[in-house]
Amino acid sequence: MKQFLLILGITALVWLGVSMSEVREYPLPVRVEMTGYDTVRYAVLHADTTLLLQAEMSGFNAAVVDIFGLDRHVSVDMTDDGLYRAVALTDVNDQLRQQLSTKGVKRVSSGHDSLRLELAERQHRTFRVSLDSVRFSFSDQYGLYGEPSVSPSEVTLYGADEVLASLDEIHVVRTDVGNISSTGTYRLQLDPVWESLGDVRASTKTVEIYLPVEQYVEREYSVPVEVDGADSTVRFRLYPDQAKVRVWVAQCDLERMPEFRVVISYSDVLSGAGRLTPRLMQFPSWVRPRSVEPSEVQCVIIK
Numbered sequence: 001m002k003q004f005l006l007i008l009g010i011t012a013l014v015w016l017g018v019s020m021s022e023v024r025e026y027p028l029p030v031r032v033e034m035t036g037y038d039t040v041r042y043a044v045l046h047a048d049t050t051l052l053l054q055a056e057m058s059g060f061n062a063a064v065v066d067i068f069g070l071d072r073h074v075s076v077d078m079t080d081d082g083l084y085r086a087v088a089l090t091d092v093n094d095q096l097r098q099q100l101s102t103k104g105v106k107r108v109s110s111g112h113d114s115l116r117l118e119l120a121e122r123q124h125r126t127f128r129v130s131l132d133s134v135r136f137s138f139s140d141q142y143g144l145y146g147e148p149s150v151s152p153s154e155v156t157l158y159g160a161d162e163v164l165a166s167l168d169e170i171h172v173v174r175t176d177v178g179n180i181s182s183t184g185t186y187r188l189q190l191d192p193v194w195e196s197l198g199d200v201r202a203s204t205k206t207v208e209i210y211l212p213v214e215q216y217v218e219r220e221y222s223v224p225v226e227v228d229g230a231d232s233t234v235r236f237r238l239y240p241d242q243a244k245v246r247v248w249v250a251q252c253d254l255e256r257m258p259e260f261r262v263v264i265s266y267s268d269v270l271s272g273a274g275r276l277t278p279r280l281m282q283f284p285s286w287v288r289p290r291s292v293e294p295s296e297v298q299c300v301i302i303k
Contacts, residue, residue, distance in 0.1 A: 028053045034117055036079030040158055040201040042119040051112065078117050085117045122158035122201070127170040129155055129207050134172050134188065136211065139181040143288065145214035145250050150207055155190065159200035167193065172207065183213045214250035218290065221245045221260060225278055225297055228263040235302040236269070240294065243278050248288040258284045262292060269299045 030051045051074070076092055078085050089112060129150055138144070155170050173189045186209045194200040223245050225238050243262040261282035268276050275296040280289055 031073040032115060033073055033075045034078045034115075035075055036077040037085070037117065037119065040203060041122060041124075042083075043122055043199070044117070045120050046116070046118040048112075048115045048117070051115065076115055083119045083121065085119070086114045088114045123161045123164065124156050124158045125164040125167075126154050126156045127167065129153060129190070130169050130171045131209070132171065133174040133191075134209070135176050136180060137176070137178045138213070139179050141216050142181045142213055143216050143248065144211060145183075145252075145286075146212045148212070149210045151210070152204060152207060155207075156203040157194050157200055158202075159194070159197070163197045163200055166197070180211065180213055181215075183211065185210045214252055216248040216250055216288065217254070219247055219249045219254075221247070221258065223260045223262045226261060226263045227266050227269065227299065228281070229266040230269075231266070237300045237302060238264075239298040239300070243297075244293045245280060245283075246290040246293075247283070248290060250286065253286050256284075256286070258287050264297055264299060269301065 030053055032047075032049050032051050034047055034049075074092075076087055078087065092115070129152070131150065136144075157164055157167070157170075170193070171191045173191050175188055177186060187206050188209060190202070190205055190207065192202070192205060194202060221244070223243050225241055225243050227236060227238070230236070245260050245262065247258070249258075259282065260280065262278045263281050264276040264278055275298060277295060278292055278297050280292050283289055
């Protein structure tokens, strides 16, 4: 009896092994991951996220996939134009077979003819990026040379109109950048105020600020004092008739000769003011004025 049971058990095991090694069709539900569309600009109204396949594989592989719950998903590229997109299964059969071949799947088929994706374009609004919450400080004798630039200078938010209307502007997160001594680009985070407003997406969460920086040195120039608006028939004397203008000049501009105008107002002279304050009325954009001396000038009209 024992010998019979042993033979029966061995026979059953052999039969099971042969049966499980045979390739057959098994139902295989697969999770579909759709890629290639702009998740910021579009909201998904409908997507085929599950696909039931008939997969040819051995019973052993089918058992392993079922028992151990191996990851069963495929990625489908939905790059296209328009709000309604579809990909025929015949176009992705090779991709499906390749992605599932590691699970022992030899061939796949399905009762569906395509995978469909339906999108809705979100409303959008564009905001300029405000830098008023960013503070830049420079090392001694270094400073900004020219205009900084922000890229991108605008940020587009996508969402419901009534939500977007509640925002006025987009700021950079409060940031201090110190001891700047060279030209550089700084990547700064935007303050994500939109994240607390529900399903609102941003075209970017960071901006890059380019700062052109140069080393400056102090220079002093002697400039004649002019009387602005003076009658050409009137003679006058100024004491002193020269002003000392101190400015910062970038080292790369040291060979350039700046043009200045230091003036006093003729109307102030006529009003009888004895001492007048000279003003720097004209200077090139590539210098940084520091001071004008003397602080007072006398003007005597010669009759």
